[in-house]
Amino acid sequence: MARKREGDKRRRILAAATKVFAKKGYFAAKVSEIARKAGVADGTIYLYFRSKEDILVSLFDEVMSEHVERAREELGAVEGAAARLQAIASHHLRVLGSDRDLAVVFQVELRQSTKFMERFSSTWLRSYFDLVGEVVEQGQREGVLRTEVPIKLATKAFFGILDEMVTSWVIAGRETDLTLLAGPLCDLFLRGAAHPDAAASRARPALQPVAAARGGR
Amino acid sequence: MARKREGDKRRRILAAATKVFAKKGYFAAKVSEIARKAGVADGTIYLYFRSKEDILVSLFDEVMSEHVERAREELGAVEGAAARLQAIASHHLRVLGSDRDLAVVFQVELRQSTKFMERFSSTWLRSYFDLVGEVVEQGQREGVLRTEVPIKLATKAFFGILDEMVTSWVIAGRETDLTLLAGPLCDLFLRGAAHPDAAASRARPALQPVAAARGGR
């Protein structure tokens, strides 16, 4: 490992960890391998991180804080609920689709345990859900989105669709362009799968906006 | 350790493993704890399973083979794409919503490594996707579903929504009834989030049914 400029050790460790976690999985990843790949001594890792787990958590915190922030910025220039949802989707797919190792860590390794999941859910996922939720709510206020659809439900569904696209892409391992999915995906989310004229699509209206559908996570 | 009935040792081990995996996570789960909870000796586990990993894989294989089969049976009595999708959703939410420990194992533990994910994706998830895909395709042929939506995309989206609902429910830990979400969720999937009259919902039609959208997983 070439000695890069000084002081970027922390970044180098995180970069190395992303690769190792992606290749081996969190538990099978050895701290000494991360150290080797980062070009530092084993002990040095502990000058920057409290523990192996802290590396994973930091990885996630730092990537997320940057990207949720950037997503908000990008939204600033966009008008209308539909376009804004599409912007969020594009951003989501672009960030993860441009770094497979990072995507593996986010789609697979971070879901190791309920502990990580809970931490994940209560921090950045909450703020991401808030972001989407605000767009949905605004869309409903503006009359662009149907008010019968519970906001929480719509938010989770939107995230669920995005998440599944990324996971499929990670597992398939093929070199396709994830961002191309943003358009079709938003179209489906907004207009639905049903043909508008079909009686079927009205057969079963959402009678009860159920409690569970409002449950935060 | 009380000697219970007979021959149900295997079942008892799987039940105990489900609880322990759910509480501790796969890696932190100790084989001896599973044995203790199942009321058998440590070594007995290895009369029924090849390894700790084999317990997890068997858990998943057995639950799945039973439930995919049952889902197909339930579909037999249902007519129309919309109703059939709703039946699938109900079944999915009912199975996982009725056993939180099992849901934790499926939503969290089985996803802890690309190895499990790949196995998971190439077996039962594939057959589940086939099931949903057939319903969507049939719906399109019958003119009930829009043909502009790529089948693979619709399938993954439908699964992604369901999956996220279950994961949210698992993480939130609240005692809500998951099955109540089947109706609203299908309504959203079929009719979309957008108000049908809104120009917005037509603003960005799915121009290109992209290659990626067809990628299997």
Added chain:
Amino acid sequence: MARKREGDKRRRILAAATKVFAKKGYFAAKVSEIARKAGVADGTIYLYFRSKEDILVSLFDEVMSEHVERAREELGAVEGAAARLQAIASHHLRVLGSDRDLAVVFQVELRQSTKFMERFSSTWLRSYFDLVGEVVEQGQREGVLRTEVPIKLATKAFFGILDEMVTSWVIAGRETDLTLLAGPLCDLFLRGAAHPDAAASRARPALQPVAAARGGR
């Protein structure tokens, strides 16, 4: 394993154990494999032997008691120390040379530990040494063997030569006829390696029949 006549279970177990010990080594040999090869249930072994170790010890005791006895019988018909030593060597090489598995067990597995070695040395090896020692002593009394050679030393040397021939044969794994060595081996033992006329062979007479040379083992 075909069910042979009844009651020979013990013999079948010993025969199976010989094969398994020879192939895997004592520690790596599994009792269940011996049972399978003997055509009995695992538990049955414990009706005939106290423990796995007891199988090895019994193997050795029974084979030995039979063969030391038979060696004595064969000696009955032989006159003269030289011929008797040759008879012993022939018998030794014939017994072990005719059953490679048995030879492996005797040359290798029985030397597992000082515990086995001590047991081995204090029982049949002692009686075997006694047998050889008597022949040597008699030979000295009759003036056929040199009295300067301590009896214990000659006895051990004779055994050491035989033992090394068998071990070499076991390790080499080649299909040679061990018994052919009896003649040359006795010739060497009796007449020595040196040319009788060479001064060298007299250069260093055994001045002190040392204490250690008399040590029993």
Added chain:
Amino acid sequence: MARKREGDKRRRILAAATKVFAKKGYFAAKVSEIARKAGVADGTIYLYFRSKEDILVSLFDEVMSEHVERAREELGAVEGAAARLQAIASHHLRVLGSDRDLAVVFQVELRQSTKFMERFSSTWLRSYFDLVGEVVEQGQREGVLRTEVPIKLATKAFFGILDEMVTSWVIAGRETDLTLLAGPLCDLFLRGAAHPDAAASRARPALQPVAAARGGR
């Protein structure tokens, strides 16, 4: 645990292993006991050795490479086959006779499996046999040793005698001086057990220098 000098950890582990292997036997020896006796942590062992087996093999390789080399050196100053054989015997008995634990490991533990035996036979034992064989061959060329005795047979016999002396000494456990046996042992090997005048010693000449007697090991 007292931190002794430095870098001698490897040596300390080997020394501790020799003692533990000698007392308990290889299989019964616990790595943690070796560690305790060596004054290091369990894990430290694995910084110096790949496995428990590697400790035993290293023990043997290192002791041997040193002593075979030293034996060759000592031979440099000695003239004549008889004296050279005696030098080899003295060296052999001195090395093993000066460290009972080491002798136990060499005479007993290293022979516990065909695997070890084969390794043992194909490496240092081969070079040791070569050493003895050269001396014998030279002796025959010089007319000091009888050419009727096959070289391989003489070599194995010489080793067999030495080996049996050491094994007897190890098992007997008495505090005798092994090296005192070198003289009498060589006398017996060279001049034979028979009285030179006795007809007996010529009764059975080595008619056929048999194939088996030439088999390498």
Added chain:
DNA sequence: GATGAATGAGCGTTCATTCAT
């Protein structure tokens, strides 16, 4: 006697973490 399912003690090895240099 015979069975073989069940037992559970036992251990080699790994690897995250520490700390003297």
Added chain:
DNA sequence: GATGAATGAACGCTCATTCAT
């Protein structure tokens, strides 16, 4: 700050032995 040798707790798995049938 940086190092990397040393630590030692932790655990999956095996297999000789038992005993209810």
